[in-house]
Amino acid sequence: MDSLQNQPHDLLRVEGLKVAFPLLRGELTAVDGASLRVLPGKITALVGESGSGKSMTGQTIMGLQPVQAMVSGRVLFDIGKAEPLDLLGLPRDGRMIRAIRGDRIGMIFQEPMTSFSPLHTIGNQLSEALRLHRPMSRSEARERCETMLARVGFPHPGRVFDLYPFELSGGMRQRAMIAMAAICGPSLLIADEPTTALDVTIQAQILALIRDLQQERGLAVLLITHDLGVVANLADEIVVMHRGQVMEAGPTAEIFRNPQHPYLRGLMQAVPVLGAKGRVRLRPLREIPAQGILELARMSQQPVAMRAPGARPLVSLRDVTKAFLPRHQSWSLISSNAEPVTAVDGVSLDIFRGECLGLVGESGSGKTTVGKLLVRALQPDSGSIIFDDGHDVVDIGEAEGKALDALRTRIQLIFQDPVSSLSPRMTVGNILSEPLDVHRRGTPAHRRQLVMALLRAIGLSEGAASRFPHSFSGGQRQRIGIARALALAPEFIICDEVVSALDVSVQAQILNLLKDLQKELHLTYMFISHDLGVVNYMADRIAVMWRGKLVEIGPRDLIMEAPVHPYTRALLAAVPVPDPSRPLDIAAARTPTAKAEAHWPAAFREVRGQPVRMADLGGGHLVRMQVLAEPHDLPSRRVVG
Incomplete structure (x- = not known):
């Protein structure tokens, strides 16, 4: 880092920053002697796993670190002036730092809803x-x-x-x-995970917006992120952090072309990408042992013979529709005759036993609503959802009483946010045993054995059973959510954005765990995600939703490499690739989908009064188009990327 520190024209220079927190015995060091620079008018990316000290570095620069934090080092700002300001030397809530914060230095926080x-x-x-x-x-x-x-x-x-x-x-x-x-x-903008949990098209628009503002106003940007695709498309320089220390730093193209530190190489190997290369098993920095999964498979009460893949669909949706009233209208505060908003509009699809069906689309496309309909968290307005295990045929929307209770042991949902879906007042052991208690599975001794087997299957020690969810990291909490879904030995699991807010290494760990569980326990998945790299890694078939409608469905290779519907093509084009030589089409990303629809080929436009259908293109590949459209109206299949 000496070469970085000796640059005379840096806008911001962090030198030997240390941030520690007092504990009962010793102290916890969050940032340990980190040094970095931000050049005027340039974008510097601060990259690393959760807990590496990225966000704490950004907060300390702004003077927003927790009150109990012990801070040392220097943060020099406006270095081009005769006397640069040391931000750490200013009173924490004094007039000078408040004059700089929000004026000279702006900050984009990770979660705007709480900010x-x-x-x-x-x-x-x-x-x-x-x-x-x-x-x-x-x-x-x-x-x-x-x-x-x-x-x-x-x-x-x-x-x-x-x-x-x-x-x-x-x-x-x-x-x-x-x-x-x-x-x-401001002259410096600190962006802390500005695109985490956003779908690919919105993420591309936010990235385009940050780039435009940076270029128009000459802004310097410190971009804090774990997404290497975002880094490759935006950053001029990269700083890689691990356990509070800077592991590697340099120009973006050079770092991606020739990473030196093993930690950075490990991060790059953990990123799911598009294409055939993205289907090779991911290599997380810390792998979960497979022995626990094998033990859980032996303890599973569901006979494996009943889960053998077959030609009959396990779940079938036919013309399923679900609409909602806007919140103030559903409370009858304004009007009782307003039109409801349709979230799912006539969706029909099949999910076959043993497969993973990927469900993709923008936020608001109806993906999560479909997942909630499948677990009967919502009731469909019309249509049917049939669960057929080869012995019993059950309409999920009509099931009641004991039939519904039995169905809910066979279909489970893994939620997007484990923080809000795990009770903070229950220990992990109680959380995992609760489904067994509710459905009276086995003896108390058997339940305790199964809880321990579930913990070992997700790579946690038996001691985790006595701890509360808040004492675990985000990735560990997500694994606990997976274990809870597995407790009743279900056949079908809906995974709703289960890795959207996790860093790349923990994400790879969770994805490998889900794949191993599917193989050993003969599970069937619906994998809901906006991350097409993740879907490419997990799914056997992919369904694409737009405005509540299913617009394209087919085998993963056809959808990923030769999409036909213009909306599917737009989704794939908006994926930032972790390779500086394959930049994102920023000009296309600026165009919202609603405006892009006007430029779609006529065969795909939704025109009132014009009937549409799911046209069969062969090989299980279906695409939504107008009934009167001819085959020559379709764009030729082309390989993406």
């Missing part, structure tokens, strides 16, 4: 940041805020100004967060 105040409108919060640092009238502040909201992609900024954060989607909230960070025209 915005739920009690104030978007406009109130943007104008507050502006009026603190740029005294002006209320009308001038509103005009400036609406201009910025329009710049970050809101078509009706005046309306958004008066909305509350919960009235915006995740991508729209992230745009508003970027507007608030950039409203005062």
